[in-house]
Amino acid sequence: MLKEMQHIAGAQTLLRGLAVIDAVATGHRDLKSISEFTATPKSTAHRLATALVEQRYLRYAANVGYDLGPRLIELGARALDTISLPALARPWLQKLADTTKDTVHLGVREGDEVLYLEKINSQRGLEMRSRPGHRMPLALTGIGKALLINDSQDDLRALFLRQSTEHYLQRFLTCMQRYSQGGYAFDLEENEPTIRCVAAPIFDARNQLIAAISVASTATYMSRDRMDALIPLVRSYAGHISAELGWAG
Incomplete structure (x- = not known):
């Protein structure tokens, strides 16, 4: 039961992370906008966005906000090649x-x-x-x-x-x-x-x-x-x- 609950929680976190990427892809650049788009608390959106920046799926600039990161470009290029x-x-x-x-x-x-x-x-x-x-x-x-x-x-x-x-x-x-x-x-x-x-x-x-x-x-x-x-x-x-x-x- 515990393993099943952990699996569900992990899947939910993954889906929320993907939702954050979708939010940024559609033009939501700041945490407030991302939080509203994904229907998640601002603290959760911040935690997910920070993790995605660390893994290069997103990037962040103080005057711009969040944008899609180089890791997505790399994956997209590989997908096109295959x-x-x-x-x-x-x-x-x-x-x-x-x-x-x-x-x-x-x-x-x-x-x-x-x-x-x-x-x-x-x-x-x-x-x-x-x-x-x-x-x-x-x-x-x-x-x-x-x-x-x-x-x-x-x-x-x-x-x-x-x-x-x-x-x-x-x-x-x-x-x-x-x-x-x-x-x-x-x-x-x-x-x-x-x-x-x-x-x-x-x-x-x-x-x-x-x-x-x-x-x-x-x-x-x-x-x-x-x-x-x-x-x-x-x-x-x-x-x-x-x-x-x-x-x-």
Whole structure:
């Protein structure tokens, strides 16, 4: 019984210490603010913060207050080094594929192309030419356009003209403006006849756009109404993967 109580007390102390780190991470710099955020007595907050400073999880400056410490930076760097994006994303991609019954992709930007890292095949018996390791033009694919939603109009114009003709440029720029505002992108058979997709970007802990996912199928299963309905679902799953990477929204 005594050991069990000690275990519970230790777990509670750990959780309170983590709450103090969360408080500082969200901008609470002084003990009063940290105490209120964590709902702990000021003396307890001080004791925890002091221990965290000693272990380099926090740092303290008289004119600034508490801030995140170098130990967290070290751990964050190690975590990033050990993360495999396909492995991290795959459970979410599988859930999305199971929900939609369609082909699901994960891709990243490499120059003017999207590099496919992961593909889960459609449960409808449909086959597409995309595969892990395959590259396709950014400006002509849904997942590629999702990777471009933060690019400037000048950069988008230059990229598109390297991959298509001026005849379709204005339509592309107009669509990209809508996609940028909505946080999604469509492929309306620009890259492959009869193939349509809905895509959304993935962000990391620094709010950098690093990857994108897409749900793809033939036009038979991808009416415009269904594509519109899929937008929040695809964005939600992209958000889950982003959260796994430390993105706070």
